Structure formats: C-alpha cells, structure tokens
Amino acid sequence: MKQFLLLLILAGPAFGNNSKTITEISYAGVPGYDAAAGPILEWSSASVENAEPNIKSAVKAMPGLRIRWLGTFGYEISDAQTTILIDPFITRPKPAELLKPIVIDTSAVQHYLLSTVDLNKLAAILVTHSHYDHLEDVPFILAQFPDANNRPIVAGDPNTARIIQSYKHGSGIGWVDRSGGLADSRINILNLNNDNPTVEVGTFGRFTITAFKGQHSRYDYVPWRGPKGPVKDKPPYNYWDYKLYNNLSIGYLVETNGLRIYFSDSPLVLNPELIGQVDILIQTITSRAENNISTCLEELKPNYYIPAHYDNFFKPLDAFSKFDTVIGLDLPENIFDSPGPSLVNYSRYNEFLNEFETQYVPQAVASKKLDRKPKLRVLKLFYYYSLESLILKY
Ligand SMILES: [Zn+2]
Numbered sequence: 001m002k003q004f005l006l007l008l009i010l011a012g013p014a015f016g017n018n019s020k021t022i023t024e025i026s027y028a029g030v031p032g033y034d035a036a037a038g039p040i041l042e043w044s045s046a047s048v049e050n051a052e053p054n055i056k057s058a059v060k061a062m063p064g065l066r067i068r069w070l071g072t073f074g075y076e077i078s079d080a081q082t083t084i085l086i087d088p089f090i091t092r093p094k095p096a097e098l099l100k101p102i103v104i105d106t107s108a109v110q111h112y113l114l115s116t117v118d119l120n121k122l123a124a125i126l127v128t129h130s131h132y133d134h135l136e137d138v139p140f141i142l143a144q145f146p147d148a149n150n151r152p153i154v155a156g157d158p159n160t161a162r163i164i165q166s167y168k169h170g171s172g173i174g175w176v177d178r179s180g181g182l183a184d185s186r187i188n189i190l191n192l193n194n195d196n197p198t199v200e201v202g203t204f205g206r207f208t209i210t211a212f213k214g215q216h217s218r219y220d221y222v223p224w225r226g227p228k229g230p231v232k233d234k235p236p237y238n239y240w241d242y243k244l245y246n247n248l249s250i251g252y253l254v255e256t257n258g259l260r261i262y263f264s265d266s267p268l269v270l271n272p273e274l275i276g277q278v279d280i281l282i283q284t285i286t287s288r289a290e291n292n293i294s295t296c297l298e299e300l301k302p303n304y305y306i307p308a309h310y311d312n313f314f315k316p317l318d319a320f321s322k323f324d325t326v327i328g329l330d331l332p333e334n335i336f337d338s339p340g341p342s343l344v345n346y347s348r349y350n351e352f353l354n355e356f357e358t359q360y361v362p363q364a365v366a367s368k369k370l371d372r373k374p375k376l377r378v379l380k381l382f383y384y385y386s387l388e389s390l391i392l393k394y
Pocket residue numbers: 072073131133134309
C-alpha cells in the first residue's frame with residue numbers, strides 16, 4: 001500500500017495560549033500538495049504559478065476576507081467585523097467512541113477553534129444537516145455565550161434546532177448548566193421543501209446568506225444516507241441519534257462584496273439552476289457514486305472548485321503528529337478491524353483529482369454552457385486563505 005507520509009512540526013506558539021501548539025504542517029508527499037506526488041493544487045502556490053489573483057495563506061488570521069478549512073465540512077469565513085462558521089466539527093471521535101454516547105471534546109474545541117477566533121465577531125453558525133460530524137460541537141460553541149442575545153444565530157433544519165435546544169439548564173452537563181442552557185438560542189429553522197427550495201437566512205455584517213434545499217448523499221458501499229428520522233429530546237446522544245431531517249442537506253450561498261461562494265455538503269446538488277453563477281464552489285466529494293458535479297460546473301460556473309470532506313475524520317486532531325492519518329490519505333484503513341471496503345476510503349481522493357479533469361470538466365465543457373474551465377484548488381487544514389484579491393477584481 002502506498003503511504004503518504006506527512007509530518008507535523010510542533011514548535012512555538014501559534015494557536016492561542018494552549019500548551020499544544022501548531023506552527024507549521026509539512027504536506028510533503030501528499031498528492032495535491034506536493035510537486036513530487038503530482039499536480040500542485042494548493043491554492044496559494046497555484047495562484048502564484050498561474051498568474052491568478054494572489055491567494056495568500058497563513059496559519060494566523062490575516063486582514064480582510066479570509067477562509068479556512070477546519071476539516072470534514074467545517075469552514076470559517078471571516079472579515080474584519082464578522083465571522084461565520086459552517087459545520088464546525090472538531091471533536092472527531094475515534095470509531096470505538098461511536099459505540100457509546102459521544103462526548104464533545106471541549107478542550108479540543110477550545111484549543112483548535114475557540115481560542116483562534118474572536119467570539120465577539122461570531123455572528124452565525126450554518127449547519128448543513130444534523131449528523132454528528134456536522135452538528136456535534138455546535139452546542140458547546142453556543143454555550144460560550146451565557147446571554148442568549150449575544151449568541152451567534154444558528155441556521156439549520158428542524159432536527160438541528162431540536163438537538164441544540166435540548167441542551168437545557170439542569171442537564172447535569174457542567175458547561176451546559178454554567179451557560180444557563182441553550183433552549184433560548186436564536187435559531188433560524190429552515191423548512192426547505194419542494195415548494196420552498198430556497199430561503200434567505202439573513203445578513204451578517206457584510207455577508208448575505210441564502211439557503212438551498214439539498215439532499216444528503218448516499219454512501220457508495222451501502223444504499224443508505226446515514227441515520228434519519230425524529231431526534232431525541234435530550235442528551236447524551238449516540239452517533240445514531242444525530243438524524244437527518246427528510247434526507248435534507250442544506251446548501252449555503254455566502255455573498256460578500258460581490259463575491260459568491262457556495263457550500264454544498266453533497267456531491268448531488270438539487271436545483272443548481274436556482275443558485276446561479278458563483279466564484280467558488282466548495283463541495284463534499286465523498287460518496288459520489290451518485291453525483292451531478294458536471295451539472296454543478298455547468299450551472300454554477302465556478303472559477304474555483306474546492307473539494308471537501310475527504311479527510312479521515314475518525315482521527316482526532318491531536319493525531320497531527322501523524323498527519324497522514326488526519327487528512328486520510330493513508331487509505332484504505334479498516335474500521336473496527338473489519339474486512340471489506342473501508343468506511344474511511346469513501347472519499348477516493350486521488351480518483352477524484354483524475355475524475356475532475358477527465359470526466360466532470362469535459363462533460364461540463366461539452367454542454368457549451370461554460371466559457372472557461374473551473375480550476376481545482378485545495379485548502380490546507382487550518383490555514384487561512386485570503387480572498388481579498390478575489391474581491392478586488394470586481
Ligand atoms: Zn459528514
């Protein structure tokens with residue numbers, strides 16, 4: 001089996017004051033990041049090589065509009081005034097931990113996320129759906145704001161709302177009770193259906209958010225979309241308690257200063273014609289046996305395409321010392337030591353890079369709806385990418 005070894009260099013303070021610090025991650029040997037292993041897709045270097053708008057990247061936040069990938073489908077997009085989180089998921093329980101109620105890793109959320117953002121600027125948390133790898137850590141983030149009026153607004157489906165509101169005062173969970181409970185959190189419950197496939201979420205600082213009805217993908221190896229149905233009314237929750245609402249996965253269009261970024265946690269986008277042209281399409285590429293990626297390219301006409309959710313999120317972030325396992329390119333890996341196809345290998349990342357160039361783009365170009373090819377780009381985990389230069393082109 002081919003091994004792609006990544007090294008993490010641990011030195012000096014970078015993230016907050018915590019003793020666990022990260023300053024630099026070496027991506028040597030990882031396809032998409034390392035010249036020796038194939039095409040360089042990493043955004044900051046590709047933008048320079050191809051004389052495109054200069055997308056700078058850095059471990060620390062930079063001024064102006066910026067975005068960073070938190071792993072899985074987690075993103076932070078922020079500018080000087082406002083921060084918005086999408087599906088922030090830091091806990092990343094190990095497979096064995098999914099056999100019992102899932103415990104939010106509050107110290108990891110604190111270390112990797114909360115200590116690195118200005119909570120006073122956190123205006124909204126957008127949740128695509130209520131599976132644990134998208135929703136689990138949201139209640140703990142909200143609990144940082146004892147006064148419900150200061151809490152970021154959450155946008156999500158009715159199951160997402162119910163799970164958040166179930167963290168009530170008197171739960172017996174220390175951080176919940178200290179916060180006074182989350183039942184009064186401000187939640188924009190998005191009831192998207194065929195009659196209402198899109199709805200405006202709101203304007204936060206210079207960001208305007210619109211939600212679109214989407215469908216959670218079916219896993220490649222089993223004809224299933226994960227747990228779904230009504231959710232329980234109080235924690236603790238097992239992973240199967242984080243249930244899909246009507247197979248929904250909500251897509252979010254984030255617009256700021258003329259720049260349009262679409263976040264789809266599904267490789268199958270419903271009604272792509274409703275979304276219109278975007279500058280950046282960020283899309284989950286896992287479980288894509290059923291996908292309409294080429295149609296998305298035709299309809300959304302992104303300048304840049306950023307694949308998402310391909311990392312191995314069964315590994316906690318502290319496994320950065322073995323970063324190959326975090327990003328999930330050391331595959332296949334057996335979960336529960338079971339034989340057969342690996343649940344982790346669901347992303348087929350290397351195949352995707354090939355499919356993009358040989359299938360999705362050619363199909364989209366053949367439709368004659370595209371006048372220029374989308375560029376494939378990847379974001380390094382936890383690096384900030386400045387999007388200021390993309391705004392300036394307008
Ligand atoms: Zn997911």
